[in-house]
Structures are given as C-alpha cells and as structure tokens.
Amino acid sequence: xxxxxxxxxxxxxxxxxxxxxxxxxxxxxxxxxxxxxxxxxxxxxxxxxxxxxxxxxxxxxxxxxxxxxxxxxxxxxxxxxxxxxxxxxxxxxxxxxxxxxxxxxxxxxxxxxxxxxxxxxxxxxxxxxxxxxxxxxxxxxxxxxxxxxxxxxxxxxxxxxxxxxxxxxxxxxxxxxxxxxxxxxxxxxxxxxxxxxxxxxxxxxxxxxxxx
Numbered sequence: 001x002x003x004x005x006x007x008x009x010x011x012x013x014x015x016x017x018x019x020x021x022x023x024x025x026x027x028x029x030x031x032x033x034x035x036x037x038x039x040x041x042x043x044x045x046x047x048x049x050x051x052x053x054x055x056x057x058x059x060x061x062x063x064x065x066x067x068x069x070x071x072x073x074x075x076x077x078x079x080x081x082x083x084x085x086x087x088x089x090x091x092x093x094x095x096x097x098x099x100x101x102x103x104x105x106x107x108x109x110x111x112x113x114x115x116x117x118x119x120x121x122x123x124x125x126x127x128x129x130x131x132x133x134x135x136x137x138x139x140x141x142x143x144x145x146x147x148x149x150x151x152x153x154x155x156x157x158x159x160x161x162x163x164x165x166x167x168x169x170x171x172x173x174x175x176x177x178x179x180x181x182x183x184x185x186x187x188x189x190x191x192x193x194x195x196x197x198x199x200x201x202x203x204x205x206x207x208x209x210x211x212x
Contacts, residue, residue: 036115039103040053049092050093050128055089059083
C-alpha cells in the first residue's frame with residue numbers, strides 16, 4: 001500500500017518536471033531567435049510620412065564584426081558596427097514619393113546562421129501622400145503707358161510767302177503815253193471856253209438893254 005503511494009508521488013513529481021520543461025522550451029526558443037533582426041518600411045496615409053526602422057539583438061560580441069547598413073535608394077541612412085545589440089533606429093521620409101529601402105545586417109565571419117543576417121533585402125514603399133497645390137491665380141499685369149512728350153523743334157517753322165505781283169490793266173482806248181504833260185493845254189482851253197462864254201453873256205445883256 002505504501003509502495004503504491006510512493007509510486008504515485010514519484011509519478012506526480014515527474015509530471016510536474018515535464019510540464020515545467022515543456023513550458024521552458026518556448027522561452028529557450030525565443031532566446032535563440034533573438035539573433036533574427038527586425039526591420040520594416042511603410043507609408044502612413046494619415047501623416048503622409050514614410051517610416052523606416054531596423055534593430056538587432058542578442059548577437060555575439062566577441063570574435064565577430066556585426067554590421068548594419070540601410071539605404072534609401074542611393075542614400076545611406078545608416079552604416080554602423082555593433083556588438084551585442086543594435087538599438088532600434090527609425091527614419092521619417094517624404095511620403096509623396098516612392099522609396100526603395102535596402103537592408104543589410106552582416107556578421108563577419110559568417111556564423112553559418114542565415115536567420116541572423118540580412119543580405120540586400122529590398123522593401124519598396126509606394127507614395128501614400130498626394131501633394132496638393134493650390135491653383136495660382138493668373139497674375140494681373142498692369143501696363144503703365146508713359147505720356148509722350150513732343151519737343152518743339154529748335155528751328156523756326158518755315159513759312160512759305162507768296163508775293164502776288166499787282167495786275168495792271170491797260171485800257172485799249174487810252175492813248176499811249178508819250179511823256180508830254182497835257183494838263184497845261186487843257187487848263188488854257190478851259191479858260192478860253194469860260195472867257196468866250198462870258199463875252200457872249202455880256203453881249204446878249206447889252207443888246208437887251210439897248211432894245212429897252
């Protein structure tokens with residue numbers, strides 16, 4: 001009877017140890033998988049920012065050289081040597097353009113553990129932010145016309161003067177001018193006419209007086 005009880009106790013202890021060992025295996029596996037680096041890249045539509053990150057933990061610090069290298073296209077984001085751990089690094093990139101991110105985590109010499117390294121792992125991230133530009137109003141162009149100033153000519157204006165020669169009309173009935181003065185003969189003739197008229201008037205008057 002006591003033998004069966006001792007057997008039951010032994011079986012119970014064995015079961016407990018087995019259960020504890022079974023629970024410990026995942027923890028051991030997690031520790032072993034700590035050498036696997038984590039990385040990523042994504043574009044957030046809400047913020048319009050592309051985020052890139054990388055980290056590595058649990059690497060051997062002796063007899064090896066651990067290197068992490070991350071590039072955005074041809075631009076190097078990081079290229080560093082680390083020992084046991086590489087703390088998480090994050091980069092914020094422009095979300096309006098596409099990005100080609102290349103990750104490298106190397107161990108030199110190669111530990112023959114492919115899960116511990118990254119060899120030219122490429123992650124392509126498409127742009128998630130559309131750049132909006134406000135339409136620009138056409139510029140209003142104001143044209144100022146300068147007043148035109150005309151300078152007076154320094155030379156006096158030329159006035160064309162037309163000299164009209166006096167027109168002389170010749171009466172065909174007029175006698176040609178001979179150069180002699182006809183005024184004196186005319187005056188003498190006038191006096192003779194007046195004298196003759198006076199003498200005739202006096203003779204008629206004397207005749208009337210005698211007839212009375």
